Amino acid sequence: MADDKDVLRDVWFGRIPTCFTLYQDEITEREAEPFYLLLPRMSYLTLVTDKVKKHFLKVMKAEDIEEMWFDFEGTSLKWHYPIGLLFDLHASNTALPWSITVHFKNFPKCDLLHCPSNSVIEAHFMSSIKEADALKHKSQVINDMQKKDHKQLWMGLQNDKFDQFWAMNRKLMEYPTEEGGFRYIPFRIYLTMSDRPFIQKLFRPISPDGHTHTLGDLLKEVYPVAIPNDDESKRYQVVIHGIEPLLETPLQWLSEHLSHPDNFLHISVIPAPSD
Amino acid sequence: MSSCFLDEETFCQCCQLLLQHSHSLCDGWSWEQVKGSEEGYLRKTALGTGRTRCNLDQQGNSSDQHQERTFSLSFHNDDEDDDGAVCCIQEESSSSSVVQYEYHILYSCSYQTPVLYFRASTLEGRSLCLEEVWDSVHPNYRQRLQHRPWDTITQQEHPLLGQSFFVLHPCRTEEFMMPVLKAALDEHRQVNYIVTWLSVVGPVVGLDVPLSYCTQVPEPPHTPSSSPQPPSSSPQPPSSSPQPPSSSPQPPSSSPQPPALGTKPG
Numbered sequence: 283m284a285d286d287k288d289v290l291r292d293v294w295f296g297r298i299p300t301c302f303t304l305y306q307d308e309i310t311e312r313e314a315e316p317f318y319l320l321l322p323r324m325s326y327l328t329l330v331t332d333k334v335k336k337h338f339l340k341v342m343k344a345e346d347i348e349e350m351w352f353d354f355e356g357t358s359l360k361w362h363y364p365i366g367l368l369f370d371l372h373a374s375n376t377a378l379p380w381s382i383t384v385h386f387k388n389f390p391k392c393d394l395l396h397c398p399s400n401s402v403i404e405a406h407f408m409s410s411i412k413e414a415d416a417l418k419h420k421s422q423v424i425n426d427m428q429k430k431d432h433k434q435l436w437m438g439l440q441n442d443k444f445d446q447f448w449a450m451n452r453k454l455m456e457y458p459t460e461e462g463g464f465r466y467i468p469f470r471i472y473l474t475m476s477d478r479p480f481i482q483k484l485f486r487p488i489s490p491d492g493h494t495h496t497l498g499d500l501l502k503e504v505y506p507v508a509i510p511n512d513d514e515s516k517r518y519q520v521v522i523h524g525i526e527p528l529l530e531t532p533l534q535w536l537s538e539h540l541s542h543p544d545n546f547l548h549i550s551v552i553p554a555p556s557d
Numbered sequence: 558m559s560s561c562f563l564d565e566e567t568f569c570q571c572c573q574l575l576l577q578h579s580h581s582l583c584d585g586w587s588w589e590q591v592k593g594s595e596e597g598y599l600r601k602t603a604l605g606t607g608r609t610r611c612n613l614d615q616q617g618n619s620s621d622q623h624q625e626r627t628f629s630l631s632f633h634n635d636d637e638d639d640d641g642a643v644c645c646i647q648e649e650s651s652s653s654s655v656v657q658y659e660y661h662i663l664y665s666c667s668y669q670t671p672v673l674y675f676r677a678s679t680l681e682g683r684s685l686c687l688e689e690v691w692d693s694v695h696p697n698y699r700q701r702l703q704h705r706p707w708d709t710i711t712q713q714e715h716p717l718l719g720q721s722f723f724v725l726h727p728c729r730t731e732e733f734m735m736p737v738l739k740a741a742l743d744e745h746r747q748v749n750y751i752v753t754w755l756s757v758v759g760p761v762v763g764l765d766v767p768l769s770y771c772t773q774v775p776e777p778p779h780t781p782s783s784s785p786q787p788p789s790s791s792p793q794p795p796s797s798s799p800q801p802p803s804s805s806p807q808p809p810s811s812s813p814q815p816p817a818l819g820t821k822p823g
Contacts, residue, residue: 416668
């Protein structure tokens, strides 16, 4: 039986083999070769693609370069979503490597947030952690931490340092024993077949009468469409970090072990592949 | 402290009451419902002034060949000798111009407060960039924004529409709402949470709240909850004419009366 700590490592070190190809209409001085990279599931596109930019800069003129952005099969990729979530949501059942198109012009400013520097990624990341703690602990744990502790969380993510990150993050995963779990579970359920980007609601890990809530309980409450009826075949897959956890899994356990570094459970509900 | 937080139901009720007054003033607020759910948000468009850069093209890119469009949003912190750069807004040719604003008031279940989202564009339809939005903030508020990162304006994804908006970060809301709510309680005054909140955050981003909102919009009737509540003033009937201010005082109570904290069953 795998130790729970192993799950934390497996989640942290998950990688997606990716092929970056320059958009055909970009102006180049000579032909651009595709660039291959293993992307960390738990990081953000703009944090880990400096090499991609450098690679394509070699065949382009400076004046043809604006803010870099990415699309997959016509869908612009939101850099502020963790990479693993983007893959699960858009490319789950496609062949590897994940083929991403790189753009340097016509930034889709209605759909994508600008990312002019790493400070913006840091601010976004810390904002998510703060929001997650507002749900879990009424912000008490995050507010008790010092500036340097916040920095340690960010540096751990930025530099891919599991131990450095978790030395601090474990505090955000604690709860008073008598409570049995967090106050509310930080989660977002992402849908591909809706205008709405995600569903986020208040949901407790333990019911008032002490009953442990499961992933199935959560879905039944906030997105019952995702759960198949007994007699029909499964229409949707519920994916976290590239796997489909059993619906009986306790939500508190999922929150402690399968959250992203931003302390949110990012859950994708995608159409099940038809055979 | 539960008294400065807002549950979703009370949020909706406060918004509906604000809307009634808005209709009487014809000042443009509407309620947008999310398809297939009870959630929604207040929306309003308005023309205002802002500072925009004249040398940007439709894409928001500088037409100056040698202009380096890099700027650092490293937030300067009072208690740290950081890389000291307060948000570096380039001093280019910016001028005062008419800006089209679109404001949305949403409910945040994480912070249990309202949140103000907005977009801004020139009359030619070009969206303002973050530096221009910062530039457009009234000088009275600018210092506060620069020195306290969590009070700041950032670009965020609209949680219901998925598009990029600017947001005033909500996590300090309780700091300014608490004294106001407490004072109102002590003085037996009605307070509509949304109106009070909006009158504080709105002006930072060019949204003015006429004084009549503060005198004419009542608070929603209190729903019975587990904690003892004194009887509330009678609910206002919907009407199109402005309501006279409530003259019946709230009976004094020994315990504070928090709005019911909406917790989902389970």
